[in-house]
Amino acid sequence: MVVHQLGPVDIDRVFAALADATRRDIVTRVLQQEASVSVLARNYDMSFAAVQKHVAVLERAQLVSKHRRGREQIVRGDVGTVRAAARLLGNLEELWRSRIDRLEQVLDEPSGGDPPCPSSAPRPTPSS
């Protein structure tokens, strides 16, 4: 478990960085094999500077890290940040599941006593 967390991952930046097909593709590549920025740039139909910016966005989101090797800048994927984002989505799924549990709990009580909190719109039976 090599988890050397540098800064507390900024979830806003992470999701914003993932909201672009080119950047997701870059992450996909460098998670499998690290590559220099110029090598990455050859894969896309845009200028080197554009790819450079994408890598910079990914770096600020801590989805990749850059390391100089001679005149090249080697980009490597950071799976820890990917996991952090995945965990957040997993928590959302968990919350949804718990809501289902609550509904089933209600359905299991055929004519159970009083609902704990009928504050929100208890179907006012429109008289029409």
Place this chain on the structure above:
Amino acid sequence: MVVHQLGPVDIDRVFAALADATRRDIVTRVLQQEASVSVLARNYDMSFAAVQKHVAVLERAQLVSKHRRGREQIVRGDVGTVRAAARLLGNLEELWRSRIDRLEQVLDEPSGGDPPCPSSAPRPTPSS
């Protein structure tokens, strides 16, 4: 399994929508319990119109769906889209894992035969 996919989920929009704390909070709420836009708006320190826009962004990303009930617009979370995003991140983790496997495969062969694809930068041993 109630998976009625309306349109092919636009991953760009999904991640972009999740890249905002207010919107993530809205999703968190309506995944647990559906709520009207005005009820949601009471929770945040911004105008109703701003919250309305956030909900619109979430709706375009298919993270929530809106349903009219009288004069109210009920917002409900769509866990399917959350799962779609989570799956994508899971695939990234999987790719990273496979990369580790490949490295270990190399390390397991002390002087093994030929590597299957030595195309990318086979460490040119700088003569310094």
Place this chain on the structure above:
DNA sequence: GTAACGTACAACCCCGTGGTTGTACATCAG
């Protein structure tokens, strides 16, 4: 040394986003 390569960074343009306010319309309560 000279040239080619890899990178960094600035300036610029277009457009979507996140917020505001204002106005209009439909619905429910009296």
Place this chain on the structure above:
DNA sequence: CTGATGTACAACCACGGGGTTGTACGTTAC
């Protein structure tokens, strides 16, 4: 009916994203 509530939508503004080109600088190759 009138009035309050919930929503929709437009106009507006500031800011940043995604792309371009151009220029400058360090490093490697010959």
